[in-house]
Amino acid sequence: MAYYGKCIETVIEQLNKFKPEKDIPEQFLEAASTSLQTLSPQKQAFILEVLSGCLEYRKLLAVVVDAFYVRAGWLCRRADYNLFEVICYLATFQLDELGFQLFSDIIRSQPLDKMCKFLGFLFNPLSLCSWIKDEWSLIYETAHVSENWIDPLMRWQPEVQELIKQLEKVMTNQSPLPKTKAKVTEPKEFNLTVPRPRAIPVPEPVPVMTKPKPIPRSTYHPPKEQEQLEMTRRYNRWKAEELLLKVNIEEMRCAVPRSRGTTLVQGSEKKLQLRFMPRILKTPKLTFYKPNNVPVKLNTAAILREGSLYQRQVEKELQRVDKLVDGAGDFSEFLEWQKKMQAKDQEEALAAGECRRLQGKLSREEAILARQLLRQGNKQKADQKKEETAELMQQCAERRLQEERSIKELVEQVIEVQKNVKVAQMKLLKGRRQIVQEVIEESRELLQRTAEAAKEEQKRRCELIAQHRALETQPMRKGKLVDLTQIPGYGLEGEMSVVELRERLALLKETQQRKEEEKRDQIIQAKRARSQGLQNMVEQISLCRAAMGRSAALRWEQKKAQSAAPGPPSQDQRVLELRRRIEESAAERRKQAASGPISAPRAPRPKPRLLRTPRATSVLSLRNLYGGACASAWRSGRDAGATRK
Template identity: 80%
Template structure:
């Protein structure tokens, strides 16, 4: 048994050394036979027979061993791959010749737990009858595989199973090696002195703190200067509001004619001087536009443009005042008559537009009624055509399914006939591909070796050239005197030091010029900023004045619009609206009646109802909007102020 165990180890060692992509099996066997000359002829023959068989049936053995590692041998080492190949070869091809007794001796000479796992996997009837047989049939014929390999393994299966149980019993009876109990270290207590108690410290005296002064009352009272500022602010505001009212009331007073008996007015400045000092009273609030407090940063062009605009407005106003002083006429009556006529024309246009819209709506209602009748007829016809089409499609589908089933059966029969021919053809193709790949790999290896030699030679040449360059002597740089003149005889010839000094002087002069120019630019900017600030102040004053005048105009417009009356309706519009309501009621009544078709009753869809309701709401909203526009036009036309034109 020990002899066979050593022989198996020798076979495993040589199998591990064999590389199929590099070694030739025949040459490898010759080399192994020469190395085994020292052994006895019996051992040498056994080793060579097992080794040659493993190499010959390597494909079959690889299938079984790979599957073993995937399924039951996940925890086994890959170093035992050759061992499992040898055991598989002996069990499959040499069990009849060796005999079960010698085979069991060989198994017992190997690690028992590994042999139990592998033999249980190999001699499993399910594995032998299913996938092992199928995989081996891809390499050899099925009948040959079943007769020569699968059936013998199935016959030896009971005896091998007894061997496996025997090996498992041996494994369970082996007792684990006893471990000596180590001594435990016993700790000893330290001999430490007891600490002395700490002395209680003497408390320190508490220092006396001086009393703080109370906070003065003036801290929580507002200062007197602030009260004076508030009083002055209110007085200034009252004065500004009074001046604003006076300016708005007495605006363009020179254009109003005065009767002969009326005495001339006194100077308002003298009146203000004769009055008593003004009192601070609460003035009534004016209605202004809502201020827009969003900060707007204007550039220079915008400020100047706005200042020029206000200047032109002032000039135009002065020209108008001069014309009025010279006796120009007033167009207020003509403008009022013109506005009335425009409002009347607008009302007529709106009424005509409403009539056209209502006529279109009436025709739309009539078209809807006609369209519904046509749709009902088309639906009945479409349902009849759909039923006929469905019957035809069902018949065609059945015929097509029968044809496809027949074709599928014929294809399956043909494929079953051509399986063996395809397998042989596939094997031949694979062998040819392997030979081509081996030849290509050899050529590539030769090319790579030649390229490596060429690269090595080129590198050697480059290193030789670099070393030759390094050994050549180098010249040192020439010293230069910066104060020496070259002496070429040119005009203005100078040394480098003199050139640097002149360049420094030129740079200083250029800096002085730049500083002077910068000062001049700063002065110009300051002057421009002052002018711009003056323009901004003027624009702010003009804006405030425009805001006040706009507020007064808005008050007048509100007062005039409150007195406007409601517009009247046109008879044509009322008649068309009445007819439209009748048509709509008729359409809704027809929609509510059930329409019964030939096969079944057709009910109105909820989507159609929603669309009709939405269309009705849109029409009502348009009518309301048109009425509001008419009322607004009638109200705003005559109420516009006369001076706005």
């Protein structure tokens, strides 16, 4: 049993080395025969015969083994794939030649649980006569498969079933193997040289740990500056709104005549007071605090940029006022013309929007009509395609019959060629055995030479190691006394001892620290001056923003009132023409719908809503603020010019 088990193991090793994508079976068999020259001739012949058979009928064996892994061998390893291929080949092709007794010995030499599963799956009469026969018939002829392979397997059915029962009994009666204790490794001491005693090192100074800084209170408690900033922000907002209220009341008084000014100004004052009343005053029992001068960390670039922008606007307004004082023209006529042109542009935009909507409606009607015509054309094409496919199917059936006849002829030719291959293989084996024996003798001589050279090299290395160890055992003087106060005396210019060098370095560090502290004080003073200037600029910017916001809000209300007013119906020729075309296309579509049933058109996709991003809203607010500021400045300049005249 051990004899056959080793033979099967060698066959499985060779099959594991075989790669069908790269290796050619004939060349692989030649290489395997050269590697098996050390075995006996009987073993060699048996291994080569089984190996060549497994490679020749690889497709047939793969059908059975793959099905076994899918249906019955879920728990079997993929590493045993070639083992099942070898057993399948022996049972299918070599069972008559080997005899049942020898076949049973081979089975018993392998793992019993795997063999029971595989033999029960292979010798199942239902699978042999059904799907195995059908799969093998796709590769070879049906008559050849049934006569040479299926019928012999069915004849050996009772003996194989008896063998399976015996194996199952052996598995049940087999006692578990006693657990052998693993050998414990016994440690051995290293044969090392005795180390020399080391000198006692000088103790290092104990490092003094610096005291850590205490945790700041702001880590766990919010700072007071935030509350103070909030209070100052509310106070500044209230003051700015109060200032705006006064400015607007004065503008209204200047604009309205004295006869009607008393009543109108009083009413407008009440409205403005109600509208611009700060929210802080509405809440009862509020306490107001005067703002403290708390340093606020803001974005310096933004403050300077906005301050310069408002400064340029003020300069432009002053220049414009000077021009008006010198006698420049007024913008009233230009503003009237601008309003007319804006109204005209708005009418054109509404007409263009109506045209786009009607064009979309017209294209929808045309698309529905084109879809109806396309469906009719597709129906005609489908009928023609069905007729063409019927003709092609008939031609394919005739071609298949011709191909089957040619395949049968090729199979007969291949069977004849395979009979002559075995004789040629045996002749090749005999010739190559002699070559292998000659190569083995040459390799033995080379091995002897290399062994002698290795011994000489080992002796030489041992001598070198002994010399090296002898040199290491010689005593050597270590350590050197150094006097830090002594000058080395190399003859260099400015030469000094280590102690003097350390003192000079300490003095240099002190002077450097003094310079850094002075520079730090200068930087702090410059920062304080700059922060004070920035704070003043921030106050000016807040006032300008409040004024521009008020003017922008008034202008936005005027624009909203204008847009809310309904406009006259559009009388554009393009709109009327598009409406007429839509009515004509709808009438034509109804005619087509009346002639045959038509599926409902697809619903149009919803248009994506345009969301205002924060950046867009900020840009709009800036434009409104800038426009309001310009308008208020222009009004103030106009009033000043009128008073001067």
